Amino acid sequence: QSALTQPASVSGSPGQSITISCTGTRNDIGGYYYVSWYQQHPGKAPKLMIYDVRNRPSGVSHRFSGSKSGTTASLTISGLQAEDEADYYCSSYTSGSTLDFGTGTKVTVL
Amino acid sequence: EVQLVESGGGLVQPGGSLRLSCAASGFTFSSYVMNWVRQAPGKGLEWVSGISGSGDITHYAESVKGRFTISRDNSKNTLYVQMNSLRAEDTAIYYCGKDLGLVGATGVDYWGQGTLVTVSS
Numbered sequence: 001q002s003a004l005t006q007p008a009s010v011s012g013s014p015g016q017s018i019t020i021s022c023t024g025t026r027n028d029i030g031g032y033y034y035v036s037w038y039q040q041h042p043g044k045a046p047k048l049m050i051y052d053v054r055n056r057p058s059g060v061s062h063r064f065s066g067s068k069s070g071t072t073a074s075l076t077i078s079g080l081q082a083e084d085e086a087d088y089y090c091s092s093y094t095s096g097s098t099l100d101f102g103t104g105t106k107v108t109v110l
Numbered sequence: 111e112v113q114l115v116e117s118g119g120g121l122v123q124p125g126g127s128l129r130l131s132c133a134a135s136g137f138t139f140s141s142y143v144m145n146w147v148r149q150a151p152g153k154g155l156e157w158v159s160g161i162s163g164s165g166d167i168t169h170y171a172e173s174v175k176g177r178f179t180i181s182r183d184n185s186k187n188t189l190y191v192q193m194n195s196l197r198a199e200d201t202a203i204y205y206c207g208k209d210l211g212l213v214g215a216t217g218v219d220y221w222g223q224g225t226l227v228t229v230s231s
Contacts, residue, residue: 003154034210034211034214034216034217035217036210036216036217036218038155038218040155045205045221045222045223045224046155046205046218046221047221048217048218048219048220051210051217051219052210052216052217057219089154089155091155091157091217091218093214093215093216093217096169097160097169097214097215098157098160098169098170098171098215099145099147099157099160099215099216099217099218100157101147101154101155101156101157102154103154104154104155
């Protein structure tokens with residue numbers, strides 16, 4: 001069981017689009033469509049933003065979208081806004097019936 | 111409205127024990143996998159353990175296997191984790207999380223506010 005790999009930080013200007021990658025193996029991301037993305041603001045609990053690779057929960061902005069190719073999943077934030085500044089984590093179901101989280105990415109809005 | 115409320119955190123000495131609880135409401139508790147996820151100070155999220163809706167299937171992270179025991183009481187809509195032989199590296203905010211699915215730890219759609227566990231002498 002090991003953490004999925006994410007870039008430590010990603011930044012963009014308001015209105016721009018950014019993409020966060022999440023790299024795993026064939027035993028997690030590559031083998032299942034149970035990839036989720038979470039947003040966490042300082043001092044707060046995480047919030048689900050994307051589930052099952054590309055589905056948005058009710059109430060989550062359409063500016064957030066997810067995809068997967070092979071063993072890498074991606075989260076794209078379009079039309080970046082100040083309120084999007086937060087930490088983002090991916091997660092994936094694994095062949096060991098566990099849940100792996102990514103290392104986390106700090107998004108900065110310039 | 112789904113609500114998850116953790117309790118039981120606190121300061122404990124290395125080698126000690128603690129039991130956390132999570133009271134759930136707003137959904138059919140017995141139908142869903144439930145998880146414990148922790149976050150050490152300034153660090154990322156780490157899945158700790160998951161339990162099936164009926165309570166008969168449990169899974170653990172390698173870092174806690176043999177020391178932590180997850181359980182649930184569906185008559186009380188409550189999730190538990192018994193933590194024994196605690197170490198300094200177990201210091202973290204512990205979150206209770208409702209799983210997206212009915213089978214397996216597929217992701218967390220609702221989170222509690224978390225309870226802080228500090229292991230220190």
